[in-house]
Amino acid sequence: QVQLVQSGAEVKKPGASVKVSCKASGYTFTSYGISWVRQAPGQGLEWMGWISAYNGNTNYAQKLQGRVTMTTDTSTSTAYMELRSLRSDDTAVYYCARVQTTVTTGPLFDYWGQGTLVTVSS
Amino acid sequence: EIVLTQSPGTLSLSPGERATLSCRASQSVSSSYLAWYQQKPGQAPRLLIYGASSRATGIPDRFSGSGSGTDFTLTISRLEPEDFAVYYCQQYGSTFGPGTKVDIK
Secondary structure, three states: OOEEEEOOOEEEOOOOOEEEEEEEEOOOHHHOEEEEEEEOOOOOOEEEEEEEOOOOOEEEOHHHOOOEEEEEEOOOOEEEEEEOOOOHHHOEEEEEEEEEEEOOOEEEEEEEOOOEEEEEOO | OOOEEEEOOEEEEOOOOOEEEEEEEEEEEOHHHEEEEEEOOOOOOEEEEEOOOEEOOOOOOOEEEEEEEEEEEEEEOOOOHHHOOEEEEEEOOOOEOOOEEEEEO
16 A cells, blocks of 8 residues: 655754655555645645656745755665755645646645654744 | 636534535636545645536535535534534635634534
8 A cells, every 4th residue: 555654853943954754655656746744833725846756857835945955865765855044834744645647637635744843943 | 817706614513504605706716626625624625626516536425516607605514513613615725714613503
C-alpha cells in the first residue's frame, strides 16, 4: 500500500534552517510528483511547492521563493523540503503529498504523509 | 494568482441534514482542476473530489461536487457523524481556499 512517512518533529531557532524528509513506499517513486503543504496552528492549508520525482523539476510558491528548496533521492524514494531563514511564523505542521497528474484532471494530492511539526522559537 | 474564497466559514448542522459548501475563484478555473479535501482534527487532509465532480477512490456517494467557471459547490447529502470536519477547495494542485468548518449543531 502507498505510504508516505515523514521525519520527526523539529524545534529550531529563528534564522536557522530545517530539512524535513518524506519517505515513499508502495509505488514507483519516479512516476509521481511530491508537493509540500503546511498548516500553521489553527489555520488553513498553504501550498508550498512541487517537485517532480522523475526529473527534479520544481515549482515553488512565490511567497517562499529563495527560502525553500525541494529535492528527491530516487535511490531511497525520499523527498526533502528545506526551509531557510526560519521565522516564528514558519511554525507549522508540514505535510508531503503524492501528486498524481493526468491529462484530464491536473494535479491531485492522493496520498499524504502524517505531518511534521516544526516549531520556531528563541 | 487565483484566489479562492469559501463560504460559509462555519456551517452548523445536525446529522442527517444536507450540507452545501461554496468555493469561489477570483478568475475562471478549469473544472478539471478543482478539487476538494476533507481534514479532521489531528489528521492529514484527504482527497474527496477531483475534476470538480469526480469522487476519489473510496469516497461515499453522499459526497458530490459541481460547478464551473468561478463557482463550485461541494454537497453532502446526509451528514454522518464522521463528516464533521473542515473542507478545503484547491485549484490546479496549488492554491487552497481558507476552508469551511462543518460542525455539529
